Amino acid sequence: MTNPLFYAKILLFGEYGIIEDSQGLTLPYSYYKGALKFSNLDSDFERNSNAHLTKYADYLKDLDLPKEFELHVSEFKKDISNGLFFDSNIPQGYGVGSSGALVAAIFEKYSLTKRNPETISKEELKKLRTIFGQMESYFHGKSSGIDPLICYMNLPILIENKESVDKVSISGGLEGNGAIFLIDSGMTGETGPMVQIFFEKMKTEGFRKTLKEEFIRYNNACIDSFLKKDMNPFFRNLKKLSNWAFEHFRPMIPESIYNAWKKGLDSNAYYLKLCGSGGGGYILGFTKDYAKAEKMLDSFQKEVIYRF
Structure with missing residues (x-):
């Protein structure tokens, strides 16, 4: 493939x-994707993308990357002048990794050392994440490097802690009454301001305490039981997690979703949580009975991403 797709x-x-060092679990999502392509730049979209790549190339030129992760920036610049753009249907501000896919595509095409994601070791994953963090910081101010890593690997990734990530296997995903789904809040969210609200909250001792003692505990328990396919403790902890977010992440929950979130908690028909930083974009839904949840959420646009 001359133009690999990045999901x-x-x-x-x-x-x-x-x-704050909790675990994380992330999946590639093939409904949205992007690829680097050449064109005559006839459309506004292509011209804007090409202009953004020009600025980004200047940023990359000044990055001091270790030898085994160096990029062929002069080649990248030459391609940009020949009409390179990033052809992507990944919505921006929706928490699904639009800049991550771009970073992954550029690294794959222009890195001097070629790699096969299937054979990358856990140690190399750690280094790659750091490199991707540097590359993606251009877009977000400070990046963990996780988004581009997932887009590049195109595999489910378990974030064990701040230092360590690993590949995991998540089987199934097409059949069953239960589902994980996305709800479109109908508005875009900006990561920067939401993260700012979070850090403001972190200044109060009470919030720090409840985040560590409750949120992180429920979050890690959800990941553990989901990977084991142990659905009863999974939904038990998920309800606690959803309830905690409803109380403590109020500013991050889009207004359009607010009542639906509460309805899920009250009825136990489904539970909602943030997808990314919140403020807009997508919200994640989990249910044991998708047909029932779909009826209750019929005023929203939804996309199923996983069945169980």
Whole structure:
């Protein structure tokens, strides 16, 4: 393939918690994707993308990357002048990794050392994450490097802690009454301001305490039981997690979703949580009975991403 596709990503668990060393679990999401392509730049979209790549190339030129992760930036610049752009249907501000896919595509095409994601060791994953963090910081101010890593690997990734990530296997995903789904809040969210709200909250001791003692505990328990396919403790902890977010992440929950979130908690028909930093974009839903949840959420646009 001359133009490999890079898929969007979904952070199932770990939003905000991974900043404070919780676990995280993320999946590639093939509904949205992007690829580097050449064109005559006839459309506004192509011209804008090409202009953004020009600025980004200047940023990459000044990055001091270790030898085994060096990029062929002069080749990248030459391609940009020949009409390179990033052809992507990944929505921006929706928490599904639009900049992550771009970073992954550029690294794959222009890195001097070629790698096969299937054979990358856990140690090399750690280094790659750091490199991707440097590359993606251009877009977000400070990046963990997780989004581009998932887009690049195109495999489910377990974030064990701040230092360590590993590949995991998540089987199934097409059949069953239960589902994980996305709800479109109908508005875009900006990561920067939401993260700022989180850090403001972290200044109060009470919030720090409840985040560590409750949120991170429920979050990690959800990941553990989900990977074991142990659905009863999974939904028990998920309800606690959803309830905690409803109380403590109020500013991050889009207004359009607010009542639906509460309805899920009250009825136990489904539970909602943030997908990424919140403020807009997608919200994640989990249910044991998708047909029932779908009826209750019929005023929203939904996309199923996993069945069980």
